[in-house]
Amino acid sequence: MSLAFDPADLALPTAHFIGGEFVAGEAALDLAAPSDGRALPPIPKADAGLVDRAVETARAALKSSGWAGWQLSALAAQGVPALEADEAAMTVAGLAAAWKRLG
Numbered sequence: 001m002s003l004a005f006d007p008a009d010l011a012l013p014t015a016h017f018i019g020g021e022f023v024a025g026e027a028a029l030d031l032a033a034p035s036d037g038r039a040l041p042p043i044p045k046a047d048a049g050l051v052d053r054a055v056e057t058a059r060a061a062l063k064s065s066g067w068a069g070w071q072l073s074a075l076a077a078q079g080v081p082a083l084e085a086d087e088a089a090m091t092v093a094g095l096a097a098a099w100k101r102l103g
Contacts, residue, residue, distance in 0.1 A: 010041075012041050012043070013044075014028065014041070014042070014043075014044060015044055016044055016046055016050060016054065018050075018053060018054045018057050019057040019061075023050065023053075024044070025044035025045045025046050025047070025050060026045060026046075026047055026050075027044075027045045028042035028043060028044050028045060029042055029043050029044075029045050030042050031043060
């Protein structure tokens with residue numbers, strides 16, 4: 001039995017997975033294996049519009065799933081007072097500041 005892993009054997013999607021469906025990007029990023037320079041399958045790039053779409057879709061899913069309140073209350077229980085279940089706490093800067101205080 002071999003435990004070797006070869007990333008070239010993986011069938012990777014060539015699109016972004018957003019909101020339960022694959023969405024094509026504008027271009028792809030070529031990859032090479034660092035060990036031998038062999039070409040690997042390209043990965044999709046996302047422009048700002050596609051990133052915004054992914055973030056909005058993820059934010060909506062988080063709010064509708066009930067996980068948002070649980071995650072924020074768990075952080076608040078750890079002494080992160082700035083995090084509350086409101087829109088201001090769901091910003092990258094707000095979450096980054098809270099994470100830094102935890103660390």
